[in-house]
Amino acid sequence: MERWLVVAVVITLYLAVTLTIGLLAARRSTDSVTGYVAADRSFGLLVMYFVTGASVFSAFAFLGGPGWAYSRGAAAFYILAYGALGMAPFYWLGPRIASLGRKFGYVTQAQLVTGRFPSRHLSALMALLSLVAFVPYITVQMRGAGIVIEAVTDGHVPLWLGALVAYGIVIVYVLYAGAMAVGWTNTFQGVFMVVIAWTLGLYLPYRLYGGIGPMFRQIAEARPELLVPPGLTATGEPWSWGAFSTFILVSSVGLMMWPHLFMKAYTAKDDDTLRRTVILFPTFQLFLIPVFLIGFSGVLFASQPSSPDFILPFMILETDLPALVVGLFCAGALSASMSTGDALLHASASVVVQDGIAKYVVISDLHQRRLMQAIVLLTGAVAYYFALDPDSSLVLLLASAYGIISQFAPPVVAALYWRRATTPGAVAGLLAGTLVAFFFWRMPELKPFDMHEGVIGLLVHIPVLVGISLLTPAQDSEHVEGFCA
Amino acid sequence: MSLKTARLLTGAYLVSAMFFVTWPGLLPFARIEPLILGLPFSMAWIAGWVAGVVIVLALLDRVERRYRDRDDG
Numbered sequence: 001m002e003r004w005l006v007v008a009v010v011i012t013l014y015l016a017v018t019l020t021i022g023l024l025a026a027r028r029s030t031d032s033v034t035g036y037v038a039a040d041r042s043f044g045l046l047v048m049y050f051v052t053g054a055s056v057f058s059a060f061a062f063l064g065g066p067g068w069a070y071s072r073g074a075a076a077f078y079i080l081a082y083g084a085l086g087m088a089p090f091y092w093l094g095p096r097i098a099s100l101g102r103k104f105g106y107v108t109q110a111q112l113v114t115g116r117f118p119s120r121h122l123s124a125l126m127a128l129l130s131l132v133a134f135v136p137y138i139t140v141q142m143r144g145a146g147i148v149i150e151a152v153t154d155g156h157v158p159l160w161l162g163a164l165v166a167y168g169i170v171i172v173y174v175l176y177a178g179a180m181a182v183g184w185t186n187t188f189q190g191v192f193m194v195v196i197a198w199t200l201g202l203y204l205p206y207r208l209y210g211g212i213g214p215m216f217r218q219i220a221e222a223r224p225e226l227l228v229p230p231g232l233t234a235t236g237e238p239w240s241w242g243a244f245s246t247f248i249l250v251s252s253v254g255l256m257m258w259p260h261l262f263m264k265a266y267t268a269k270d271d272d273t274l275r276r277t278v279i280l281f282p283t284f285q286l287f288l289i290p291v292f293l294i295g296f297s298g299v300l301f302a303s304q305p306s307s308p309d310f311i312l313p314f315m316i317l318e319t320d321l322p323a324l325v326v327g328l329f330c331a332g333a334l335s336a337s338m339s340t341g342d343a344l345l346h347a348s349a350s351v352v353v354q355d356g357i358a359k360y361v362v363i364s365d366l367h368q369r370r371l372m373q374a375i376v377l378l379t380g381a382v383a384y385y386f387a388l389d390p391d392s393s394l395v396l397l398l399a400s401a402y403g404i405i406s407q408f409a410p411p412v413v414a415a416l417y418w419r420r421a422t423t424p425g426a427v428a429g430l431l432a433g434t435l436v437a438f439f440f441w442r443m444p445e446l447k448p449f450d451m452h453e454g455v456i457g458l459l460v461h462i463p464v465l466v467g468i469s470l471l472t473p474a475q476d477s478e479h480v481e482g483f484c485a
Numbered sequence: 486m487s488l489k490t491a492r493l494l495t496g497a498y499l500v501s502a503m504f505f506v507t508w509p510g511l512l513p514f515a516r517i518e519p520l521i522l523g524l525p526f527s528m529a530w531i532a533g534w535v536a537g538v539v540i541v542l543a544l545l546d547r548v549e550r551r552y553r554d555r556d557d558g
Contacts, residue, residue, distance in 0.1 A: 074515075074527060081506040081531050084538040088499055091542055205523075212523030220517050220525070227525045229515045230508075245507035252503070275549075279542040282535050289524070289532060 003323040004153040010327025011149065014192075014334065015169055021188050022173025022181040036178035036369050037107040037350045038266040041098075047183050048268055048277040050190030051343075053284035055182075055260060056083065058137075058340030059144025062193065062333050063309050065288060069295030071308035073223070075231030075239045076292055081248045084282040086255030091278045093256070095271035096416055100483065109262045109408065110355035116415035116483045117423040120359035122430070126408065127356035129434065130259045131379075133401040134348045138383035141341035142167050146387065148333045151313035152326050160388055166334055170342045171380050175373045179267055182342045189335035194287050196332030201290020204297040204315060212293065219299050226299065242449035250454035254406035260347035262412075349375035403437040403454035410458070410465050418469075419480045425469030433461025491548035498541045502534040 068076035106112050110126040142163045149162030173181040209215035220227055230244030256262055268274040298311045305314035316329050349372040410429055414421035437457030440447050504510035514530045521529035
């Protein structure tokens with residue numbers, strides 16, 4: 001049998017298993033909104049660990065990570081640095097959010113923020129900003145899935161078909177079973193990603209250079225600039241310390257503010273599960289080490305892939321691995337893409353309906369669930385449209401998504417910890433921060449010290465939030481007491 | 486150890502980690518040699534701070550748990 005056929009069979013089997021797990025999970029979930037959005041608050045440690053890991057690490061980490069290591073060297077280390085730092089505060093924030101969720105019935109992020117700062121426009125604004133950040137993120141995941149399938153089947157399964165099949169399956173189980181399916185499939189996909197990354201990341205350096213140390217010695221000899229932070233830019237110039245440092249900062253602040261990750265706090269069975277997930281998260285994160293090793297192993301390779309993002313499939317195909325291994329790798333990459341994509345699709349629907357539409361129109365529980373399913377389809381279709389028509393501005397949008405998302409951190413922290421914060425303060429801060437981030441995203445040449453626009457946004461956001469809050473009347477202390485324990 | 490001390494120490498570790506993986510804290514460690522487990526020094530340095538988070542949070546959890554049990558009892 002030809003290699004691409006074996007690969008196609010392995011991928012088909014993998015997709016079939018994913019779909020089965022997703023559909024089986026549906027039987028464990030109730031028909032309510034809490035069932036669809038927060039899996040009836042039932043996830044134990046194993047599921048939470050892999051759900052969190054697999055939804056944090058997407059096609060960006062699995063394909064982009066090696067691509068960065070390969071072309072930009074030590075610049076990639078920023079991806080390694082921020083995860084654990086971004087997750088750690090959730091040890092305290094997570095149980096707090098979960099307990100308010102149980103108390104007031106919250107299932108989204110904006111519900112919590114506007115519970116403390118009542119304003120349906122604030123809620124709609126957060127829903128809108130989330131959606132703006134989500135669409136390019138989902139697009140990248142779909143494209144990633146399509147690229148991998150096209151590459152390893154020697155073009156027999158084109159990008160449009162690969163992306164369509166993979167995401168057709170994602171949409172089916174997200175529609176059918178919601179958070180429960182996302183949880184159980186991510187567990188399967190998370191195991192897959194970790195095993196594939198470690199196996200391949202340790203194997204390639206040994207196969208090509210006789211070990212990890214020898215590989216880096218040879219790179220240090222030929223291209224020493226690659227191995228010293230802050231590494232290089234996409235065009236091979238030295239990257240700035242300002243950008244390297246603020247990328248880490250904004251990603252740490254923004255990480256858990258992504259609605260699809262934030263909402264995981266509502267899905268945990270109890271607070272201890274949540275805390276242990278946070279404690280163990282860095283162990284998952286260290287799988288970026290073999291991911292980078294895969295990228296570095298391509299540096300001294302004679303031939304080059306068409307784009308750095310293809311380095312992973314490229315190395316696999318160039319080193320003549322057995323077809324079965326190629327298929328398994330491909331399933332690992334698909335896991336990375338689909339496990340984030342499903343969480344994103346699911347969260348975007350939950351957010352748009354709960355925090356946007358439901359604030360202006362009264363809809364029943366059952367209709368809300370139907371509406372969410374319609375939005376999953378719609379968002380999926382829009383992202384698919386962009387995935388087929390690669391527009392460079394979308395990539396730029398994605399890089400800036402953290403600029404938007406990190407602006408959710410001040411209102412969340414203020415809602416839980418600052419008694420004197422007021423609704424006008426929260427609204428003004430969010431508007432100011434987002435507008436400033438947007439301005440510097442459009443005008444990158446004006447950025448001081450090459451800082452990430454999200455950090456500049458926060459530098460404006462926080463003083464505005466504090467200033468306006470202090471200028472407006474304090475909230476009723478009984479109301480505040482419910483949030484700031 | 487009291488809860489307050491444990492929380493302060495955890496916070497201090499996280500702030501130090503942020504300092505030592507960005508400018509200017511990373512400057513003295515932004516080098517290739519010596520290789521650690523075969524990895525360039527700066528990569529191992531950052532990975533070390535990440536792995537440390539597991540240990541620090543696990544220790545914090547032991548203290549927090551003791552106080553929570555006391556509250557429940």
